[in-house]
Every structure is written in C-alpha cells, then in structure tokens.
Amino acid sequence: MEFNIEEGKHLHEECSTLVLPALSIGNVGQLAVDLLISSTRADRIGYFDDPNILPCVGNDAYWPAPRGHLALPLEAYDSPSNALTIVQQRSPVSKGMMVEFAMSLADFAAASGKKHIVVLSSLDFVRWQMIDMSSGLQIYYLSSINTDGTDDECEKLGWKRLPEYNPAQRRWKYLSDLAEGNALQEDSTEFEDEAGEEDYYPSLPFAAMFSCFKAKGLKVTCLMCYCSEGDNIPDSFHLAEAASKFLGLSPDNRQGNEGGKWVIPFSWQSLYGPPPDMSLF
Template sequence: MSAFIYPLASTSTAPLSFKGSTLILPVVSVGSAPQLAVDLIINSKDLGLRKVARIDPNYCLPFIGPSERIQASGSQDENDVCTALEVFQNLDALTVVQQRSPVIKSQEAQFVSELLAWIRDSEFKEVLVLSSIDAAARTDAEFETPLLHLTPIGQPSRVNSLSERLSKSFPAFEARPPPSHLVPRSFSSADEKQTIPLIPGGGLTRKILRAASSSGLEADTGAVLLFCGEGDNRGDGHALAKVACTLVGSQPKGEFEEPPSWSSLFGQPIDQSMFG
C-alpha cells in the first residue's frame, strides 16, 4: 500500500484490498452537495460501511474534528477523529471516499496524479465521481433536469457499465461559453478545445476526468453533476445520495438518516407556523 493511503490498524489483520470494488469519489464543489451525499451514505446502517483507511491529508487545508463513527457496541467511538480524507468500505464491494477539506491549490496536480495512481493500482472496477455545478451556468434546456453526466473520452464501451448507466439516466454535460464571472483567470482559449469542458463550480472534477482520459485507467469511470447553489443543501445531498446508490446498485432499505453533525451545520428547520 502506497504512502498515499494509510490503512487503519484496527480494521483487520488481512491486507486491505479494493480489487473489483466500486468507488464513490466526491469532489469538493459548489454547495458541498457531494460531501453531504457521502455523509448520508456512510451514515446508513443498511449499507454497513466502516472506516478502513485515511488518505494523506497533507494535500488538503488542515482539518480535524470529532468522529461520528459508532462502535459494534452501539456507542460512539471516542478514540476516533475525522480527518480531511477518509476511506470507507463494506462487504458488498463498495468503497467510498469522504473529503472534508479542499485540496491546496499548489498541491492539485500532485494530488490528482497520486489519486489516479491509487485507483489504477487498486484495480477498482468502477469509479463514480460525485460533483456539483453552479446553477447560474444552466442553459434553458437544462432546466428540465437537475442532473447531468460526464465521462472521460476514449473509454471502451461495456454492456451495463457505469458509463452506459449514466448515459441512459441523464443528459450529457456539453461544452458551452461559460459566464465571464465564472471563468478562472488561468482559463485560455486552448482550454475550450479540451475533451473535458469547463465545469463552473466543479472543483477538481475536470482535472480528475482529464487525467482519467489520458492515464489509460481501466476502471469504468463517470461523473454525475448536480446543479445547485450555496445555502442549505440538505435536499441536494439526499438527492445525490439516492442517485449515487442507484447507479452503483447499493440502495439502502429505508430513507437516509442525517448524521448528528448536520444539526450544527444547518440548524433546525424553520417553524412554518410563524408564516400563519
């Protein structure tokens, strides 16, 4: 196992393996909808995900916080903490990364390179990238759907593959002239010719998919993009979590239960009686 990822000593005596499993990878993007979706997924008792490793946090802005992980006894694990990048896995060959802090700008290229190398060396079967896109960049036609999909160029077509399921479920995200206020300073005319279009508010999504296109990644890879803005994005998190679980075939039996930390993050819902 490379220095990019550190297995937890308490998980198992057997070597950690991801071969043949499906990876859900959230990207820090507008509204943090991917992180909220993964919060719901890893908090689901039906899916049975447990923390198995940490990814080197030095790529990200410093972050640490209390853990919400529950022990086998049913009590909270007071010896555990949350860090910027963590890996969860269950017995159904589902692997989920949670990223709670953005990657440092100067570390982006190195992080994407190490991330793709880990995915390639781990021999994942599928990689579903969760991302959001600024709702202000929506075209008239895209008001008919809150979700779009995007896949790396050059992937071999496979029956019932993730990319095929994405293309059948959601319209493709296509390049368009971006609003001037959403264009990064580093954006040039050459970028318009790239195979992966600019994704307003999409964080590292574009760089990850571009790297996947050129790295010869064997894992079937695709991204689902949710239009949203900044604010109380709990609803976006629920919507994206349901879509992600449907795409990877790991639906929980009941509704997603929100983790306790959300009550501190967004506060309690507004009492509707105050409006009469």
Template sequence: MSDTHIWRFFDDNDISGYTLIIPSVAVGNVGQLASDLLISSFDMVRIASVYSTAIIPVLGYDPYDLNSSKLSSSCEVYKCATRNLIVLQIRAPLVYRYAKPFLNEVVLKFKEKHVKDIVILTSSFAHEKKYISTSPFRYVANELFSRKNEIKRLNWMEHEFHDNGLKIYGGGFASLLFQICSEHTMPCLVLYKYCSEGNNIPDAYEMVHYIANLLPLFSEKKDLMSQLVEPVSWKLLFGRPPPIDIY
C-alpha cells in the same frame, strides 16, 4: 508513496472489483453531503486515513457516531463490503499547487488495488444551467466506463463539451480528476447537480437517489427513503442556534 502523501490503512482486505466514490469539494458541497449520506446509511467502516500537503488539515469528532472516541481527519476512506463500495471522503479544499500530484496518487493507489471504477460526485453553479426545464443533473463518462449502456437506458443528460475541454464551473477538482483517470485508463464517471449555496441536504438526497438508479446499492423491495440514515453531524450543519443572551 511520497513524504507528502501518507496512507495509513487499518484494513488490508482485498477491494478488487469495488466501485470508488470520490466527492469533489464544490459549490454547496453536494458531493460531500451525498457521500456522508452513503457512509451513514450503510454504516461503512473506516479503513484508511490519508495525510497530504495538498489537503487543508481538519480534525474533529466522528461525524457518524456521537459515542465514538475516535477522531476524524480531512481525508478518510470508508468501505462497505456487502455492496463492493469504497468512499474516499474529503472534508477540506485542496491546495491548488499540490492538487494534481495528490489526485494522481489517489488514482494510482486504487488502480493498484484493482478498483473497478471511479465515480466522482460534484456540483455546478445553478446559473450555469442553460436549459431550465431539463433535469438538474449532468454526467460525463470516459470510454472505459462499463455502465454507459445503462446510462443511456436511464436517459441521463450528458455534459456539453466545448473547445476548451471538460469544464464544470464551481465543480472543484472534478474535471482534473476525470482527466487523470482517463490518462491512467481508469473507468470513470462524473455526476454533478446544478445548485446554489444554502441548505444543500435536499440536493444530497437527490444525488443519492440519482446514483442509486445506476448502481445496485439499495434494496428494490423497500422504499429508498426508508433505507437512508442521516449522519448525526448534520444536526450541527449550520452551527449552534444564536445564544438567547443576545436578545
């Protein structure tokens, strides 16, 4: 651990065999919103807080509990033991010059803890979508990812590679993190959705629905929508309404 990346774990329980979800700060923040939805729906427990010079510092109220006296920071880790799921929620953009060392440490940190695989959630500019009538979702998985046969069964559309490697325009650090995972022989999947800026809550719901087809996170005996719980912080997603005094 370096002085520029400080991990504070509140829970040292074993997380070997867990799936780690990491949202990339990207167009529409779809990955972050989807992660918020998962954290809130499963009432996940915060197990760590991360400080790094790579992350723009942000501090605020607990986004999932209005009655909590705890503060939330730019980067925190949440755990759901019943579903073997970990979410590394990142709430601020990464500083470009420090991004690679930080992401490298993230992968090594969770590889040491024997996490099973990493799923990166992100998004891409809507105007980059070439085939209009197809699904708005695309994926890319490395050879180590164990669920590739299930993905083929689901008939997901794969990202189109070009000569310059993996490029997801508007996708933030997703491509870099995928490369780092592959370099460290960590099974990894990137799932992204073409979208535009605006109210991206519907995109987050769609992403959770999509990933739920692959990962056994929700009960098949109940309707998926009935199992999703919106974070209380979404009520202020666009700030307060304009004051009536201005009219």
C-alpha cells in the same frame, strides 16, 4: 500521498468500485458521500496523508460513540457487502495543486485494484444554460466509456451528458495531456491569464479527477447536479439517490438501517451551528 491502514483493518479486494466527492459549490458531493457512508454502515479502514490537502480535524462525523474517534481530512471507508470503497474529503486542496492531488488519487485507485470510479460533484446554478425543470432537478454525467463522454447506462436512467464537455477544447485537452504525462503543469499560466467561459467546467476539481482516472485506464463516471449556495441538503439527497440507483444500491440493500431509509449522519445535527439562545428574544 500515503495511505495509512487502521490497526486490524485492510482493503477488501471485492470492493472494486470507488466513490468519492469532488469539492465544488455547496459541498453537495461531500454531503451525498456522507449519506452513502452512514446509510451503508461503511467501516473506516484508513486515511490518507497528502501534502496537497489542507489539514483539519474534528469529531466523528457519523456516530456519537465511541468517543475519541476523530474525523480527518481524507478518509477511506469500505462496504464489502456493496463492493464499495468510499472516500470522504473534508478540506480543500491547496491552490494550484488539484491535478497533482488527482494524480495521487488515481495512483491509489489503480494500485488497490479499483475498476470503476464514481465522482460526485455539483455545478453552479448560475451557469445552467438550458433550464428544464419539467422533471425536477436534473442529473448530468460525464463518462470515460466513449470519447464524447456519453454512456448508454446513464442515458437509460434519464440523465444528460454534460453538454459543455468537449475533449478537443484547449483546457480539457491540456488536462488530458497533463494526466498522461505529455504536458507540464507550469504551462497552465496561459489559462489563468486568458480564462474564458469555455474554461469554467474543465477548471473544476471533477475535471482533473476525470482526466487523471481516465489516464490510468480506469472507468470513471462523474455524476453532477446544479445548485446554489445555501441549504444544500435536498440537493445532497438528490445526488445520493442518483448514485445509489447507478450503483444498484436499492433501499433493501442499504445495510443496517430500518426500512432501507437514508441514515442522517450524526454530524448533520450541528450543520448550521447550535440553535439561537432564546433568552435573547
């Protein structure tokens, strides 16, 4: 992975926290990151060139001007006033290359002096085992603070540790060994042949990121919510609010927007394509 700094830009040393999505069902993590970037007025400082991520290109996702500012598959934004670097990922990782991709991201985070990594992702609602809607949509977390994945700060916010996390489970252990250089990626063929229910969560991108960042000695927190495919904008607001609360981004210190409200990214205007041609009706 190669990180390319835009002309006249640089990584800010004070941006010690890195926020990024892990692709999953409904793209909720990416949408939440969109909200964080647009609402903090984070400035794009560069982009990543990685052979493991599929290529894509599009119009500027956040602002209608200046024209010609293209959106790329993997970009980095800095918000020095909030001490944040935010990475947005717009295309998936090539099949079978997720761990290698996560290792490259962990190398970048360590080399650029990041202290805390916050990963935003979503989980399949079909696999929600203990449904409790009494307090609305629940945020689940996974932290490197303790070996069992718990974090007192997250618990105080009313969130629940992902109950399916078990560091001794075979695939979680394999990910940990792989990230620490004690296993070969070729050894994963047995998981493809004999994947069980307990292998679902550690097979997701957030698990590879969690293991690789943790192996680098970095503090990492994954924030997740359950969702289904469809209109996931409400889920993205829910996850972005959780991340904002966790990072201490109160509405008053979201930069450059009226009344501290969330700023809807420009690209969301065409999220579901153009409106129908009314002459057809």
